[in-house]
Amino acid sequence: MKLLICFGTRPEAIKMAPVCLELTKQNIPFKLCVTAQHREMLDQVLDFFDLIPDYDLNVMQPNQNLNTLSSRILLEMDTILEKEAFKMVLVHGDTTTSSLVALAAFHRHIKVAHVEAGLRTYNKQSPFPEELNRQLTGRISEYHFAPTKQAKTNLLQEGVNTHAVVVTGNTVIDALNITLEKIKHGYNNSFIEKLKRTINFNNNVILVTGHRRESFGEGFENVCNALLELANTKDIEIVYPVHLNPHVQKTVFNRLSGVSNIHLIAPLDYPSFVWLMSQSNLIISDSGGIQEEAPSLNIPVLVTRATTERFEGVKAQCSFLVGTETKKIIATAKQIMGKERTSKLSNPYGNGDAAVKIVDFIKNNLID
Numbered sequence: 001m002k003l004l005i006c007f008g009t010r011p012e013a014i015k016m017a018p019v020c021l022e023l024t025k026q027n028i029p030f031k032l033c034v035t036a037q038h039r040e041m042l043d044q045v046l047d048f049f050d051l052i053p054d055y056d057l058n059v060m061q062p063n064q065n066l067n068t069l070s071s072r073i074l075l076e077m078d079t080i081l082e083k084e085a086f087k088m089v090l091v092h093g094d095t096t097t098s099s100l101v102a103l104a105a106f107h108r109h110i111k112v113a114h115v116e117a118g119l120r121t122y123n124k125q126s127p128f129p130e131e132l133n134r135q136l137t138g139r140i141s142e143y144h145f146a147p148t149k150q151a152k153t154n155l156l157q158e159g160v161n162t163h164a165v166v167v168t169g170n171t172v173i174d175a176l177n178i179t180l181e182k183i184k185h186g187y188n189n190s191f192i193e194k195l196k197r198t199i200n201f202n203n204n205v206i207l208v209t210g211h212r213r214e215s216f217g218e219g220f221e222n223v224c225n226a227l228l229e230l231a232n233t234k235d236i237e238i239v240y241p242v243h244l245n246p247h248v249q250k251t252v253f254n255r256l257s258g259v260s261n262i263h264l265i266a267p268l269d270y271p272s273f274v275w276l277m278s279q280s281n282l283i284i285s286d287s288g289g290i291q292e293e294a295p296s297l298n299i300p301v302l303v304t305r306a307t308t309e310r311f312e313g314v315k316a317q318c319s320f321l322v323g324t325e326t327k328k329i330i331a332t333a334k335q336i337m338g339k340e341r342t343s344k345l346s347n348p349y350g351n352g353d354a355a356v357k358i359v360d361f362i363k364n365n366l367i368d
């Protein structure tokens with residue numbers, strides 16, 4: 001079976017890296033194609049996990065819009081699918097890359113398998129456009145690697161055959177464990193050294209990220225106002241690696257520059273970010289991946305979104321859905337930082353063996 005793995009953004013790369021590493025370990029041949037929907041943020045991940053793409057579609061354009069991006073992916077993917085007779089394409093998650101690569105494969109009668117399948121809010125506006133992307137990819141896919149039982153239940157309720165779904169845990173926990181292990185064995189870099197020099201880790205450290213399209217404008221303004229107020233609290237350091245999306249950059253730098261204990265920095269490479277998470281007291285974020293990683297480090301996450309498809313963490317009190325209302329973010333942050341954290345529970349998103357489960361399924365069921 002000729003297998004193609006395809007992804008395009010930072011989180012997809014982090015979450016597919018363990019699958020690529022496991023396929024290599026088990027001597028299962030595959031080709032890697034990156035759409036490069038992200039560029040710098042993708043390349044950082046490829047470097048860290050030593051992944052060398054066979055194809056790089058290099059589609060990213062500054063401030064790209066969804067239709068231009070989609071059409072470029074569809075067109076460029078087709079040239080690759082025409083060149084080689086792939087039998088299966090493995091895609092990940094809910095980005096424009098995932099759904100458009102899946103569609104390109106479908107148009108050429110190539111089977112699609114979906115990693116991180118079955119996450120749902122059933123609200124097409126939140127997250128936008130990811131909820132529709134993952135539903136589309138789910139409809140197209142023949143095989144579904146669901147990270148949790150709930151994700152499998154969602155798929156079964158939509159009529160997917162139970163034999164086509166495998167519950168694996170989320171591969172981000174594999175990526176996190178690989179990275180923590182490297183850090184434990186002395187991995188270091190200049191970004192980590194700089195963080196150590198510039199941030200007072202004796203204070204309470206709040207780590208912030210944000211990039212959701214549905215929060216552009218008012219939502220981001222509200223989160224920034226909350227951060228300004230929290231920065232006035234005693235012994236607080238706020239560290240904010242700012243996403244490269246120009247809409248995010250504009251609001252965040254306009255509103256938060258020049259405050260001495262708010263550190264606005266460039267997006268960090270994955271190991272530096274993992275190290276920084278492990279040194280933080282609280283995370284404020286709208287990220288999907290961070291909601292999944294933080295329980296392994298026992299760091300609470302305030303989720304600055306109206307909805308989450310990662311409800312397992314909310315139920316386990318690992319994350320707290322606060323939306324983008326300024327007062328609620330401030331009050332919940334203060335409440336959580338004032339409380340002693342109880343000891344670490346198991347991570348509802350997995351234990352680090354998702355890639356092995358995915359590769360075993362491919363080996364035992366899909367390779368002729």
Ligand code: UD1
Pocket residue numbers: 009010011037038039040041042060061062063064066069094095096097129130211244245246
């Ligand atoms: C994308 C995904 C989102 C995912 C997020 C992870 C879609 C529609 N959105 O959102 O689901 O959660 O990535 O971060 O698929 N840029 C750079 N360099 C980079 C990356 C981005 O300059 O390495 C800038 C470019 O101006 C680019 C813009 O950010 O045009 C937006 O990138 P895009 O991938 O369209 O959207 P994200 O907001 O990054």
Ligand code: UDP
Pocket residue numbers: 010011014172209211241266267268269270271273274286287288289290293
């Ligand atoms: N991340 C990173 N550097 C950063 C911020 C985040 O490497 O500066 C990692 C984070 O650990 C997680 C992933 O990127 O694994 C999340 O990506 P993002 O929030 O962009 O996308 P989402 O998960 O929301 O799709």
